[in-house]
Amino acid sequence: MDDVVIKVSGVSKKFSRNIKSLMKYGFYDISRNIIGFNVNSGNLRPEEFWSVDNVSFELKKGEILGLIGRNGSGKSTMLKMLNGIYLPDIGEIEIREKVGALIDVGAGFHNLLTGRENIYVNGAILGMKKKEIDKKFDEIVKFAEIEDFLDSPTRNYSSGMYVRLGFSIVVHSNPEILLIDELLAVGDIGFQAKCFDKIGELKKNGASIILVTHNMYKLKSAYPDRAILFNKGRIEFQGEVSKAIEQYNTSFNVAGSAATDIEKVINSTDEFHVSSIEFLPERDLNPGDTLTVKLDYESKIDLNDVEIDIKLNKGNRIYFQATNRCYDKIININKGKGFIEIRIHDIPINNFNSLLSIAIWKQKREGILFYFENKKITNQRVNSCSSENFLKVSFNAVNI
Amino acid sequence: MNDLLNRTYQKQIKIYQPNGNARLGFSIWKEMFTELTSSRELILRLFIRDISARYRQSILGIVWTFIMPLFTVGTFVYLNYSGVFKLGETSIPYPAYALLGLTIWQLFATGITSCTTSLSGAGNLITKINFAKESLVISSLAQTIFDFSIRVFLIAGVFAIYHIIPSWTIIFLPLTLLPLILLTLGLGFILSISNGIFRDTTNIVTVATTLLMFVTPVLYPAQTFEPIATFNRINPIGILVITARDLVIDGSLNHPNEFIYAAVFSMIIFFGGWRAFHISEPRMAERV
Known part of the structure; x- marks a missing residue:
């Protein structure tokens, strides 16, 4: 199929629970790779567990896909593999277009530098050329609403300003596939609405988007076309968003975890x-x-x-x-x-x-x-x- | 936003699979060179970022670049003249001799230290963004080279005070420094990955560079007693530092064969280290 932009086939990823074995396995695997041997990563060694376990899905062009699940269910690991930060231990991921990812807001910011300087550094890290940043600069600043703080160091920024700037740079780097991890945990409602608008605009222009969240309300606001529910590294449900949310809520209750501090919002009908x-x-x-x-x-x-x-x-x-x-x-x-x-x-x-x-x-x-x-x-x-x-x-x- | 529509789609298909970067043969080198050339701008940005951030919250700022070597050399000058150490005769006045040797040595020693911590110090950048991580190592080394170029002015000043005129062959200095820089970078690649997994690496590097500095004839003329003399004949780092220094002072390559050996050794370390870095980068990101 031509319109598939991400193809994930039977992907698994393991991690180690223990930091000493993590170091040991790291040394062993890297040494083998350098000498030119493959590491047979399909088996678990002591202290290891599957963080993502035999996951397959596809993302089509112009589609918004939500990845939901509880903390530690593997959705963020999945996102990092899609971005190529981690390689899978089993399976294969095929990416057909330019990926832009917002996995942690402000990850590339240097706190002593001003917002202006950080836009250039972060833009370069995301693969933008100076010319491209020059051209987009005003747009980035305007969208992030940081005009008055452009020349203050980013360590004086509020968490909201951080998110706004981080999000703004990523969306203006023109990704064809956008990966977003819990981006809207911070930021006021006004900006969130703006982000959703922007996501809608990107989608209209043909971009495909993957959103990771555990906040169902925000997921619904972004109008994804499809959702995948992760549970303990596996896909528990894949399909219609409202059904995924329903199942998520059920599994939450079964587990008896009362999320008293989490906003819980339910839009129960489509009307x-x-x-x-x-x-x-x-x-x-x-x-x-x-x-x-x-x-x-x-x-x-x-x-x-x-x-x-x-x-x-x-x-x-x-x-x-x-x-x-x-x-x-x-x-x-x-x-x-x-x-x-x-x-x-x-x-x-x-x-x-x-x-x-x-x-x-x-x-x-x-x-x-x-x-x-x-x-x-x-x-x-x-x-x-x-x-x-x-x-x-x-x-x-x-x-x- | 129209850019997105107007852009001519260059379909660059990426495939992520187990042992992804690890393979023998030519294709990996092609990939490495492409990645390097496409990260030129990022390297420059990171370099500017670090240079401008380094002294932002400091009063003396760039003056520190001068204070540190002057202080070390000053200590040795004192020890030499007071007779605590007998450092032997040097062809030019000792302060100029020591400052020159130390500055070239620092290019290696500071370079290797900052390369080693370049990945572990970048923290969530490594685990949250996908980019060519070589850029971090290279831009750290670029900082050290920047410091070196500033210190050249300090050396010129000290040479002027002692009325020392360096040989015209000084124009070949960059050529002798190149293998030293490549060797530092190659080792830096290996050690930065190692430090991403084992934090012990930083300490080992600190201890090893200090030890090496006292064994290598940087602050004193070459000694003839064994086993140090033999060690200095085979230690490529020492050979490269001494060659560069002697070129400035004597105007000649005193030990051409040893220099060629050290230069070849540097190339091997550089390309080997770079390849090892490229292969182990994703595994390191899981553990940093």
Whole structure:
């Protein structure tokens, strides 16, 4: 087939658990290779394990593929093999186009150098010529939104600026295949949306993309065409994204691992999709502040009288829960794009860490449209005290 | 973004498989040369990066390049004149003699040390980005060569103070330094890979270069007692350093046969080390 850009056939990769045996095997394998012998790497030696185990898949031109799985399931190792950093121990990987990879943000940055200098160094590491960087320079800076910090050393950059610059350089190096590992773990929602737009644009121009993530919500936002679920180095599922996510969630529950600190977002239907969530203010809350949660959505159908359920948890108990019905507010969502704004007014809580969850239900709670859990909300400690009373919440849906 | 559409697709198919880089024969050399020529710009960038970052948070900055050899030579000058050591007669005043020898020696010693740590010091660059890692080793050595070229001015100053006029054959100096640089790079390739796996390498290199410096007649004229004399006749590093120094002072190749032997030895180490580096690069990346 002509439109296959990556072909992975029966690939396995092993690692050693123990650093001393890692050194020993390293010496042995390298010595054999230098003398001109092949290393028969198909067998496990003591202390070794398969990090990636007999994996085969293909990536077609213009396709976005998501690699999902728990930590240590082999997805990042797979990505490094696709980039040629590691060679497989068994099997073969065939790459037919120019690869650009963002495996760790800012890996090539030198912290004493300025953003400007680092763009040139990082560009060169990614294989760009000086002329090419000169031409793209303004675009790179603009996309990364670092105009004001261009001449400060990158060690003064925030983690968000780091990601933005790293991502910007990679996408402007014009890769035909883009490999991205957990890129959007950092960076604010605004920039994430911009990244997804850029990914969409690259795809439109014929680039193929592989995304590695364990955040299902972000995976969905990037609209991949297909997903592969990794479990202990093997492919557990390959195919439709929603099915892969479903299976991922099931295997997560079976394993009994409660990811309390991880944002968990579920867009459960194809008709209604929340593409971004924004919280304002971004800082810690002061007592009396209003917290605004803005959900951007796209709906394929009209949804009348939806129910928005908000819940604040403090520790294990529910501190506050209410829906728009409590406030006699009827919310209708029209077909198309729009946003829902939820304002929690006059937050009176002191020194309070709480977890916010939001669910959007269909009329009469016939089904859940969207669910979002565990956004950590912190407010500042002050010396006055107040009682826990019913919070004033306003809801609003706007179609644009 | 239109570039992506307009670009004429050069289909360069890459295949990654076990033992990928390891093979005998000609194709590996072709691959190595292609990789080297296509990383010229990267090497230059890394070189500029390291040079400009090195003294950014320093007051004396580049002056340090002068302070270090002056300090070492100063110590030996003191020991020599105070009579603690008897270093023997030199054809030109001792400070100029020692500074010249030491500077050429440092080209090897500092070069080998910075090559050795070039990969392990690059940290996540190695494990997170795929690029020609030779560039890191070469650009580290380029830094040392840069230091050397600056120190040439220091030597010129000291020669001027003592009214020493070097022989016209000094124009051949780069030719005698070339084998020394290639030998350093070849060893640097091997040792950087070794250091990626065994961190002991750095320590061994430090100890070995210090020991070698005192055995090699760098800071004193050649000695005749055994077994040092024999060792110095076969040690290619010593031969190359001494040849370069004598060329400046005496204006002649005092030991042409030994020089040819050392130059051939350098070429073998250089090409062998480079090939070994190229082959073991991906295995090293898993372990660094």
